[in-house]
Amino acid sequence: MNRKKKEMNITAKQQAAGWAFLTPATLLLVIMSFYPIIQAFIMALKTGSSANMQWCEPITYNFTRMFSDKLFMRSVVNTFLYLLIEVPIMLVLAILLAQLLNNKDLKFKGFFRTCVFLPCATSLVSYALIFKSLFATEGLINSILVKVGILSENFNFLGTTYTAKAIIIIALIWRWTGYNMVFFLAGLQNIEYSVYEAAKIDGASGWKTFWHITVPLLKPTIVMTMIMSINGTLQLFDESVNLTKGGPANSTITMSHYIYNSSFGEGTTNFGYAAAMSFFIFILVAVLAFINMKVGDTRD
Template sequence: MKSRTKRKITPWLFLAPFLAAFLIFMAYPTVYSIVLSFMKFQAGKYTFFGLRNFRFLFTDPLFGKAIVNTLIILVIQVPLQTLLALILANFLNLQRLRLKGLFRMFTFMPVLVDTISYSIVFLLLFNNNTDAIVNGFLGLFGVQPLQWMNVGYLAKSVIVVAVTWRWTGYNAVIILGGLQNISAELYEAASIDGASKVRQFFAVTLPGVKPVLTFSVVLSINGILQLFAEPNLITKGGPVNQTLTIVQYLYNTGFGSFNFGVASAGAYILAVMIGIFSFIQLRLTKED
């Protein structure tokens, strides 16, 4: 083999394992699912179904319910989580804080916990029984046991609390990285100018962490739009589909009813929703 030809082939040989994995596990499933979204399984084979899968989804009340449920959780959970993460990140960034490494480790640890394990724990915490931990604690203050899994807004609140507990520390660490990049000279200059701590927060801290804060919010929104494990394990979409999310609907449609055409179409509707939300967020914050 000529040396010139060898130089041309060598880079592709190094790229070959990645390209093979990409084609098999990314490109092929993506193209296949696009094709599948226009198909329907009839008489033992797939036949072309056009846009009727998409039309069905836009007219299905249950899919609309799943979208509304997901958006309600998003509107409550993302701002709450972002606020708590911002507060926690500022605490971890304090100069006088001792054992910073230990605190940061404990802050990040919830995201390392297995999803199934922590979902089971939250299911036990918010059980409907009077001897459940949360109901038992509320009973100390004379509050009657709450039917967490039988009331729609209570079940949604359990999902919000569970997701917030797991991901707040993760986002706090992301924001902490932005805080550490803010020059101490800016705070000194603001202090000399007579700015209070509150004024410094809005004039120095928030602009300084804006890029990472935007990144954190976009990640959080995308995560909620794809929420599946927690409602599936804790509430199972109940009561009466009050916590049914978009991905849970797609899972039930694809692997419950074996209607993969509708499920694939719904997946691309979700992808468009994620793209729209991300675009709006980046435009509002004027981030590239």
């Protein structure tokens, strides 16, 4: 009896220790993530300067306002454009590269992998500025194109709406393909080689093997990288700020960039309205995460 009591005491102590271990991280997440998102929602219902904020009239004013705000709508369209073009190209490229690098007969594997992975070693600001310089009117790409004769005179890539958008997409693909490839390489290494041997014996072609064996087995990885990429693209900021400054004339601005400008940029700032717009991104990301969980549930 006494012994049992002592044992219970020990378990209780251990349980208490368990709680103690996870308390700092939990508290920090509550204070730095959950509490601010609630505050952001409350702030989104208010208007006025940061020192003197009052409830909106009507209360949903900031939320309805954003849908008639042409600039915000443009930033939404831009962000989705980047997303719809960049994510598929990048993921297909990443799978292809991973597949090529997973071939056991391939030589210089480590070298190729390091090269493809290297862009991840730059900060987002660094690579944005490198691309900005490469594509500048007096930049390297222009001087090559003029020398080769494709262009007759230097072209202002970053000052023209369509090319500026294209360059953001190219830059994103450059920076993130290797990053995603790492996931696919890890995923491919988990596939037993015997599966491929069996397919070979059954006479399946390389393409068929890829489509009917590799892709289904990689599905969880594909879903995950897709979710991560969408999540990241929805929050795109550094590239828009440093590569194009959102320009020309705000035509390449992203949602996060516009929210930043509305809250900390030059000129008039409006915390309430910015908070409402940021809540819009939050809802997009949350819906996405929800879909992710649904898809994730059925994958086994």
